[in-house]
Amino acid sequence: MKSPSQPRDRGIPEATVARLPLYLRALHGMAERGVATVSSEDLAVAAGVNSAKLRKDLSHLGSYGTRGVGYEVEYLVYQISRELGLTQDWAVAIVGVGNLGRALANYGGFASRGFRVAALLDADPEVVGDTIAGLNVEHIDELEAVIKRRGVSIVVLATPAEAAQEVCDRVIAVGVTSILNFAPVVLSVPDSVDVRKVDLSIELQILAFHEQRKAGGPLMAVDSQ
Amino acid sequence: MKSPSQPRDRGIPEATVARLPLYLRALHGMAERGVATVSSEDLAVAAGVNSAKLRKDLSHLGSYGTRGVGYEVEYLVYQISRELGLTQDWAVAIVGVGNLGRALANYGGFASRGFRVAALLDADPEVVGDTIAGLNVEHIDELEAVIKRRGVSIVVLATPAEAAQEVCDRVIAVGVTSILNFAPVVLSVPDSVDVRKVDLSIELQILAFHEQRKAGGPLMAVDSQ
DNA sequence: ATCCCTTTGTGAACCGATGCACAAAGTAAC
DNA sequence: GTTACTTTGTGCATCGGTTCACAAAGGGAT
Numbered sequence: 324m325k326s327p328s329q330p331r332d333r334g335i336p337e338a339t340v341a342r343l344p345l346y347l348r349a350l351h352g353m354a355e356r357g358v359a360t361v362s363s364e365d366l367a368v369a370a371g372v373n374s375a376k377l378r379k380d381l382s383h384l385g386s387y388g389t390r391g392v393g394y395e396v397e398y399l400v401y402q403i404s405r406e407l408g409l410t411q412d413w414a415v416a417i418v419g420v421g422n423l424g425r426a427l428a429n430y431g432g433f434a435s436r437g438f439r440v441a442a443l444l445d446a447d448p449e450v451v452g453d454t455i456a457g458l459n460v461e462h463i464d465e466l467e468a469v470i471k472r473r474g475v476s477i478v479v480l481a482t483p484a485e486a487a488q489e490v491c492d493r494v495i496a497v498g499v500t501s502i503l504n505f506a507p508v509v510l511s512v513p514d515s516v517d518v519r520k521v522d523l524s525i526e527l528q529i530l531a532f533h534e535q536r537k538a539g540g541p542l543m544a545v546d547s548q
Numbered sequence: 549m550k551s552p553s554q555p556r557d558r559g560i561p562e563a564t565v566a567r568l569p570l571y572l573r574a575l576h577g578m579a580e581r582g583v584a585t586v587s588s589e590d591l592a593v594a595a596g597v598n599s600a601k602l603r604k605d606l607s608h609l610g611s612y613g614t615r616g617v618g619y620e621v622e623y624l625v626y627q628i629s630r631e632l633g634l635t636q637d638w639a640v641a642i643v644g645v646g647n648l649g650r651a652l653a654n655y656g657g658f659a660s661r662g663f664r665v666a667a668l669l670d671a672d673p674e675v676v677g678d679t680i681a682g683l684n685v686e687h688i689d690e691l692e693a694v695i696k697r698r699g700v701s702i703v704v705l706a707t708p709a710e711a712a713q714e715v716c717d718r719v720i721a722v723g724v725t726s727i728l729n730f731a732p733v734v735l736s737v738p739d740s741v742d743v744r745k746v747d748l749s750i751e752l753q754i755l756a757f758h759e760q761r762k763a764g765g766p767l768m769a770v771d772s773q
Numbered sequence: 774a775t776c777c778c779t780t781t782g783t784g785a786a787c788c789g790a791t792g793c794a795c796a797a798a799g800t801a802a803c
Numbered sequence: 804g805t806t807a808c809t810t811t812g813t814g815c816a817t818c819g820g821t822t823c824a825c826a827a828a829g830g831g832a833t
Binding site: 427 | 565596632634734736753758760763
Binding site for chain 1: 819820821822823824827828829830831
């Protein structure tokens with residue numbers, strides 16, 4: 324006999340981890356609407372996945388459902404939050420305060436639930452000293468000092484492509500191991516560092532590929548009427 | 549002499565499609581530096597993948613390499629571009645000109661290689677009429693007319709979450725089948741429509757998960773009692 | 774307590790993607 | 804032409820992830 328509902332398996336599949344935030348968002352919406360319990364079927368629809376996948380995903384965290392009933396919304400929110408590490412406060416630094424950096428600094432989704440923009444940095448003397456989203460923009464020379472002083476553990480790179488690798492090396496040197504990279508370059512980092520990449524241009528190209536195929540295959544190329 | 553290198557298999561794996569833009573970027577860099585040919589090994593390193601995977605990916609397009617030599621850079625650029633549909637011009641509309649929409653409108657990576665921002669739309673009368681990145685911001689009421697008139701085939705959603713589904717429905721109704729969604733919602737669309745999602749908050753949460761795991765080490769798991 | 778109904782949790786088949794390892798195909802030198 | 808060397812293209816084993824389908828587990832009614 325096993326003790327039920329322990330987070331038993333520490334090795335949660337990567338694909339599952341990537342979907343947990345999706346479930347969490349759907350659950351938050353339900354909690355706000357006063358929903359107390361939810362079936363895997365309903366939650367799956369809200370999150371845009373199939374229900375068997377959802378159940379298997381949740382089963383990796385533990386056995387948090389009740390057969391014949393479903394999942395208790397508040398409880399599940401808590402369990403997923405804890406698993407994702409959102410019960411603690413993460414200090415994030417945004418490096419590069421161009422158009423994108425500004426947009427990120429002002430993005431509400433950052434501030435909510437566990438993440439706090441703790442620093443903005445840039446190399447351009449023109450913007451250093453400006454206040455954006457209530458934060459003072461600091462000079463990139465201060466990078467290491469700021470990261471240590473504010474306990475930054477996640478760095479968002481919104482610099483030009485040329486600068487990204489250098490900034491990356493510097494933040495790794497002071498112990499940062501989680502990086503979200505918006506610059507269109509392949510960063511080279513030690514295995515111990517996690518890099519996630521968001522690349523707008525790549526997403527567009529993937530869409531173009533499928534669009535072209537739908538349009539009639541590579542044979543019709545021209546004709547834009 | 550046979551005609552080698554026909555794009556034989558029309559069914560290119562999704563995972564391969566997602567990496568082609570990466571190869572393309574690396575190849576462009578090499579072309580600019582005057583490199584004429586490249587081995588799978590070198591290109592793989594530049595793109596951050598392993599060389600067997602790269603060769604298998606390229607083999608889906610056709611047999612464009614020369615054994616003992618490698619791949620001709622210019623030729624491969626052309627073949628990948630063509631396969632991705634970048635030899636034609638794609639008109640993109642950005643809906644929602646908040647911080648993010650502005651950043652996207654000004655993002656150079658859009659304009660380059662095949663993509664052209666053809667329209668900016670917003671619901672806020674305050675920004676309608678403004679000029680951003682050389683484009684006039686039009687009112688969302690004009691959405692359908694603008695899409696048809698300018699031949700827009702890819703729509704970028706940078707609206708608030710609440711507005712995304714409605715805009716999505718409207719653009720689909722006028723025939724758009726490729727959508728890049730930045731709003732933090734699960735869009736519901738017919739199967740015939742491609743939606744790609746970019747979600748900053750999800751990326752951060754995935755990083756937090758791994759960061760938490762690293763921080764506590766494999767032992768921190770509170771252990772089962 | 775028993776029966777019926779609902780929904781979870783998961784074994785097992787399946788499917789696509791990865792990576793090894795090597796034969797095939799080319800170049801270069803003599 | 805022959806030999807030595809390089810690098811591609813791919814067969815095959817493997818792996819992680821998805822989906823199906825169902826037994827097990829709970830609730831509620833009688």
